[in-house]
Amino acid sequence: MLEISNLACARGDHQLFSGLSFSLTQGELLQVEGINGSGKTSLLRTLCGFMIPEAGEVRWRGENIRELREEYHAEMVYLGHLNAIKDELNALENLHINAGLSGCALDDKQAIAALRRMGLRGRETLPVKVLSQGQRRRVALARLLVGKASLWILDEPLTALDVGAVGLMQELIGEHLAKQGMVIYTTHQPLEVAGVTTRRLSLS
Amino acid sequence: MAINWFKYSAPSTFYGLAGKLVPWFAWSSAILFAAGLYISFFVAPTDATQSEAYRIIFIHVPVSILSMFIYLVMALYAALGLVFNTRLSSMMATALAPTGALFAFIALWTGALWGKPMWGAWWVWDARLTSELILLFLYLGFIALHSSIDDPRRADRAAALLAIVGSVNVPIIYFSVKWWNTLHQGATIKFTGTSMHVAMQQGLWLMMLACWAYVFAITLTRVRSIILERERNTQWVSDLMGERS
């Protein structure tokens, strides 16, 4: 469903990678590997459509993502280094806004259930700025539970998470893949999903 | 600058072409300036109402017309670079900006020098001069934005958008300043001669052409150094540097 052909990316004067081609279909898990500075984040951002590649194309269901724009966005979700949650709002409000912007219906019960699954029971209505880094990351990840995106693009999702949360992430990814979803991610910590072989793409 | 575009749209080939053209334009400019200034100062007759001071128009008029024209050309190149993603177009826009700003600045100074003998003040908020001042601000904004952004690609595209927004606004700004000036019964600096003596016309034309040639020469030179800087990591530039040393 996701095809990358002959992709080349540059950052300023610096050529990061070129001639990159791969594809991703339903149920697949792809890890992008590479040393620091090899262009992992730039690749993920190019897949999101933020960066225009120097050469090559990113295609979703056969069409260039730059032409699809909103249709592509409806089917993917991106989690970067930043949590993308507002400190002044509480976790529930953040989830509701996300849902509204993504065009999903979300009632309070579903939102609370998602937050509880992420281990935030009792913290749903606290302003996010009083939560710890790990808890904020969990709020950010809760977005994955309530959306209906099939493609997950995750840039170091495990940052700031404790062992329990890492295990939870592995479960969530497993469930998503079982539902015919796709995940492409980078990580500096080991991430193993039960019963799934991780494909690896190296940029170095 | 409307040469067979597609052949020369690669920075590497344009570099060579520009290099060949610069001396021609530079020499033409020098000759035209010499001729134009001679006519302006020695041949054109003294004006009945404004005496010798009017001669400043031989610099002021070409420079102010060109400053506006350069802005439009700059915005056009910037738009081309934005829409078609051609690097050379953006480089041309960046190369034009300082010259345009300089011309706007000279236009302001010469306008003030012209106004002083007529109105007794260095600056009288004449509509055209005020618009020229705003044009200078637009140029400076373009240059400031471009130099504030480190990533050259983002810099080109952001400055291009600004130039396009600016050029759409220029008529609106000009109209409102003109209106503002007439409302407040401001002074208008204009040439009051009923018909221009032939020598004056010749002088103006020569100076206009001289300024044109100057713009070509200086912009092509500037774009050559921009090309070298941007393309410094490519093969052809290293080859060129190798040849030189």
Add this chain to the structure above:
Amino acid sequence: MNTFGAGNNLSLLGLLGLVIRRDLVLAMRRRADVLTTLIFFVMVVSLFPLGVGPELDMLRKMAPGVVWVAALLASMLSLGRLFSADYLDGTLEQLLLAPQPLSMLVLGKMIAHWMVSGLPLVLMAPVLGLQFDMSVQALWVLVAALLLGTPILSMIGAVGAALTLGLRGGGVLVSLLVLPLCIPVLIFGAGAVEAVTSGMSVVSHLSLLGAMLLLSLVFTPWVTSQALRISME
């Protein structure tokens, strides 16, 4: 409590409402930011009599220009808040990734920004006008002109704010870029109030402002979206 609850696939208007509500709630929870713009406006206007002397005739003539320039400067100052907070915590990226027309989201942010930064200026202006001994008629026209003009300032400013996202030099750079473009608004806005005192037609000025407002509404959200995409590369 669900301020942001929404059903499936919001209509454009519903989307606009969501974005406006979001920004308003955020502004309410950071009230200090909001008040500083208003205080700046009041201070700048009050500085002028201190600088030029309290002679009422002169102040009355200067008043429209002074209030307008202060409104312009206060708007420039407030532009920092439009996108930078969202840019810094990553929510702006998510707005760009939302399956919604970006122009709509941007328009929502512009409207919320005006409600928080522009509208208070409009409401404060009559009080300040009294400091300058403006007539009641002049005050009404001032309010009308500001009501039409401050949204235009917010919208043109948004283009500048989007182009300068994350750059050092922040507020000054945005002002350098945006102020020349706002000059027509200044001229016709102040001109409208002066027309009252000189007995000329106020309607023509206000209609020109109205026309500029419509033009801005149509074009600036799209231009700002393009600027955001350029800045987020």
